[in-house]
Amino acid sequence: MSRELIDRFNQHVSQLRNLRQTAQRDLIARTFFENTGHMSVEELHQKVRQKDPKIGFATVYRAMRLIADAGLAIPRSFGDGLTRYEAAGAKRHHDHLICKGCGRITEFVNDPIEELQTQVATKHGYKILDHKLELYGFCPDCQETQ
Amino acid sequence: MSRELIDRFNQHVSQLRNLRQTAQRDLIARTFFENTGHMSVEELHQKVRQKDPKIGFATVYRAMRLIADAGLAIPRSFGDGLTRYEAAGAKRHHDHLICKGCGRITEFVNDPIEELQTQVATKHGYKILDHKLELYGFCPDCQETQ
């Protein structure tokens, strides 16, 4: 599964004449897709550095923008000031439950909600490109300690 | 309507022994509640400066945090890097349609969606505190020019 996305990224890069496939980009993409999503750039940078300590964060930022431009990752910002990227493309659309206690992020899919969203947009004459639904609260584990 | 929120804010401030009501806070709260929501701190700062040019942005940031702590404003971040505040309290919960063309923000309320969200959270064992639903697309006006 992660292999497919890495291949798609490499394919995307090689199709553009002014882009090159490099060891750094490959490593970053590989690390990103091999880990389950919602990684901040800093987290990804640290993971990447375990394999190649010389890679700077600017390179990670640039690579993630490339991957996002290729449509293979989606930038998201949950409450904290960080941008987190989420793998896209293979997985279908989903929304998020975010725990305010431990920060755990759970994904869910709910078709009736999607359907109602489309209805709302149509009613207001909007043409929807994208949407974002986030539920904030306490997960089962954190409810005990609260 | 905005009067009620200003009063509630003043009441909140006066109840805490270590907080004082000041002309700056009053002006900032007044300006914020008198304008329709979704203002960034910088926008608010500019509006406030029209009435009192000496007010610095740190004061506006601090005042908005106070107002938010009082539960009378909610910080939101739509795609751009800015935090926007939205008046809360008097108005009931609502969600947002955001135009990617002109940036216009339309509010809407949809009870069935709220209901489904609660169901999803319950199914995952989460206790929901808050949620955020944003639909991004083109508003009627911007569809013509696209």
Add this chain to the structure above:
DNA sequence: ATACCTGCAAATGTTTTGCAATGAT
């Protein structure tokens, strides 16, 4: 040789904080 990439450092943009001066109680 050309042109893209990298890594570093510096710049950017937003938000926070330290501090001396001010103002209220």
Add this chain to the structure above:
DNA sequence: ATCATTGCAAAACATTTGCAGGTAT
């Protein structure tokens, strides 16, 4: 007098950009 508040500047924070050196074509 005390103590919160202000405004300014500096700091902190995530992210972007400029640039010299390196590397692939």
